[in-house]
Amino acid sequence: xxxxxxxxITGCKKLAATAFTEAILEEEGERGGLLSxxxxxxxxxxxxxxxxxxxxxxxxxxxxxVFEKLPDVKKNKPELFTEEVQNDLIGLVDYAEHLDTNxxxxxxxxxxxxPLGTILGLKEETKECFYQAARMLYSEKNYPFAVAAFSLMIxxxxxxxxxxxxxxxxxxxxxxxxxxxxxxxxxxxxxxxxPLCHVLSAQCYESIKxxxxxxxxxxxxxxxxxxxxxxxxxxxPLEEMKQQLQNKK
Numbered sequence: 001x002x003x004x005x006x007x008x009i010t011g012c013k014k015l016a017a018t019a020f021t022e023a024i025l026e027e028e029g030e031r032g033g034l035l036s037x038x039x040x041x042x043x044x045x046x047x048x049x050x051x052x053x054x055x056x057x058x059x060x061x062x063x064x065x066v067f068e069k070l071p072d073v074k075k076n077k078p079e080l081f082t083e084e085v086q087n088d089l090i091g092l093v094d095y096a097e098h099l100d101t102n103x104x105x106x107x108x109x110x111x112x113x114x115p116l117g118t119i120l121g122l123k124e125e126t127k128e129c130f131y132q133a134a135r136m137l138y139s140e141k142n143y144p145f146a147v148a149a150f151s152l153m154i155x156x157x158x159x160x161x162x163x164x165x166x167x168x169x170x171x172x173x174x175x176x177x178x179x180x181x182x183x184x185x186x187x188x189x190x191x192x193x194x195p196l197c198h199v200l201s202a203q204c205y206e207s208i209k210x211x212x213x214x215x216x217x218x219x220x221x222x223x224x225x226x227x228x229x230x231x232x233x234x235x236x237p238l239e240e241m242k243q244q245l246q247n248k249k
Contacts, residue, residue: 062152069133
């Protein structure tokens with residue numbers, strides 16, 4: 001028997017709970033009680049300690065990939081490179097060179113909810129330069145470097161839908177399907193009215209032969225586009241995709 005839309009959405013929310021903050025909330029619900037603020041902070045610190053080394057590695061790798069493409073961005077879009085942007089870049093290099101001494105203050109700020117871009121005080125124009133560099137890597141099909149670049153962009157601003165989707169696409173093309181699904185789940189979280197992340201999730205699930213989950217993703221996409229005129233062109237392809245998936249079960 002087919003699942004209802006409500007059940008599909010519930011399934012999608014469970015998939016999106018892969019972030020440790022969501023996992024904490026889920027754990028609280030299962031216990032029938034809420035963690036205190038102190039307990040939650042302690043748990044988040046424990047999680048943070050387990051990933052902090054990898055986190056700074058991602059910053060370093062992403063910055064290296066982005067900086068290598070910035071000359072091309074400057075050549076193609078010289079209007080982006082204002083004096084303020086150049087000062088931002090100088091400041092970012094200096095910050096990266098002193099990560100050890102900045103780590104404690106950085107950790108306190110990040111755990112307090114500030115994205116990396118806010119912590120570093122980067123201007124929107126600077127982040128746009130980085131985004132253009134990441135897009136170039138993607139368009140050149142340099143997916144390993146693009147993964148690093150878009151990971152940095154997400155650390156700068158975790159609410160950026162385009163970066164989450166692009167990161168998912170890169171992981172998909174690298175056949176890292178679990179990582180792709182993770183990115184698409186967060187894309188859906190940042191832009192609930194966007195159907196493409198669900199369509200792409202369906203393709204991921206099909207690749208790993210999880211046909212029920214793929215069908216669920218199609219149902220969610222159909223639900224999302226139901227009241228949006230600009231996405232109606234997806235309705236027929238989604239229905240056809242869903243039928244093909246059902247035939248594979």
